[in-house]
Amino acid sequence: MPSNAQHWNDAFNVADTTQLGWYQKEHAVSMELISSCDGKKIIDVGAGATTLVDTLLLDDYDVTVLDVSSEALRILSKRHGTNLQYVQGDLTENLKLGIFDIWHDRAVLHFLLNENERKSYVVNLEAAIPSGGFAVIETFSTDGEQMCCGLDLHTYDEGMLTELLGANWILIEAIRHTHINPFGGERPYISTIFKRL
Numbered sequence: 345m346p347s348n349a350q351h352w353n354d355a356f357n358v359a360d361t362t363q364l365g366w367y368q369k370e371h372a373v374s375m376e377l378i379s380s381c382d383g384k385k386i387i388d389v390g391a392g393a394t395t396l397v398d399t400l401l402l403d404d405y406d407v408t409v410l411d412v413s414s415e416a417l418r419i420l421s422k423r424h425g426t427n428l429q430y431v432q433g434d435l436t437e438n439l440k441l442g443i444f445d446i447w448h449d450r451a452v453l454h455f456l457l458n459e460n461e462r463k464s465y466v467v468n469l470e471a472a473i474p475s476g477g478f479a480v481i482e483t484f485s486t487d488g489e490q491m492c493c494g495l496d497l498h499t500y501d502e503g504m505l506t507e508l509l510g511a512n513w514i515l516i517e518a519i520r521h522t523h524i525n526p527f528g529g530e531r532p533y534i535s536t537i538f539k540r541l
């Protein structure tokens with residue numbers, strides 16, 4: 345099944361977003377990685393209904409959220425109003441996003457199953473993050489589940505992410521950890537920081 349806006353709008357059309365498989369109350373790994381990057385202007389791509397943005401706002405980040413799902417953005421805008429900048433967009437298309445210090449992606453890249461989609465993702469990343477900027481990218485790792493939210497995944501290890509981003513990026517840090525979903529399932533993740541040369 346393709347990963348499209350309707351699929352994701354349906355996924356977010358629930359009474360309780362804390363029961364979504366990727367929900368996490370605390371964002372210790374994401375915040376550890378993000379806070380070690382220079383800069384406060386961040387774009388959270390595939391933000392969903394994440395509460396990571398609550399922590400980022402408390403820490404004085406200038407936060408833009410991007411998602412293909414209008415329903416996800418509606419949930420965030422109900423919570424945060426004008427404290428966030430909102431972009432509805434599909435990372436597999438050519439987007440005009442502006443310039444940021446940090447690109448954060450938790451659990452989006454692994455839904456891009458074909459090479460052209462992944463190439464577009466990198467084009468959007470490189471348009472948004474100039475030399476000296478950072479990409480914090482978190483995906484399901486190769487040793488974990490191969491499906492999420494009814495969709496197939498393209499999972500990663502350090503080498504695969506390094507190869508995808510290419511010669512303009514250097515891997516600064518990679519953390520392996522396990523997300524426990526609301527139903528007790530273990531979901532191994534790889535969370536990384538890349539710096540643009």
Ligand SMILES: C[S@@+](CC[C@H](N)C(=O)[O-])C[C@H]1O[C@@H](n2cnc3c(N)ncnc32)[C@H](O)[C@@H]1O
Nearest residue numbers: 352366390391392394411412413434435450451
């Ligand atoms: C598994 S959820 C993760 C949400 C959030 N990052 C978190 O950690 O709670 C994946 C998110 O990516 C969004 N998404 C999926 N494909 C996308 C695409 N091609 N472009 C932009 N957003 C996309 C979905 O709408 C959803 O909000």
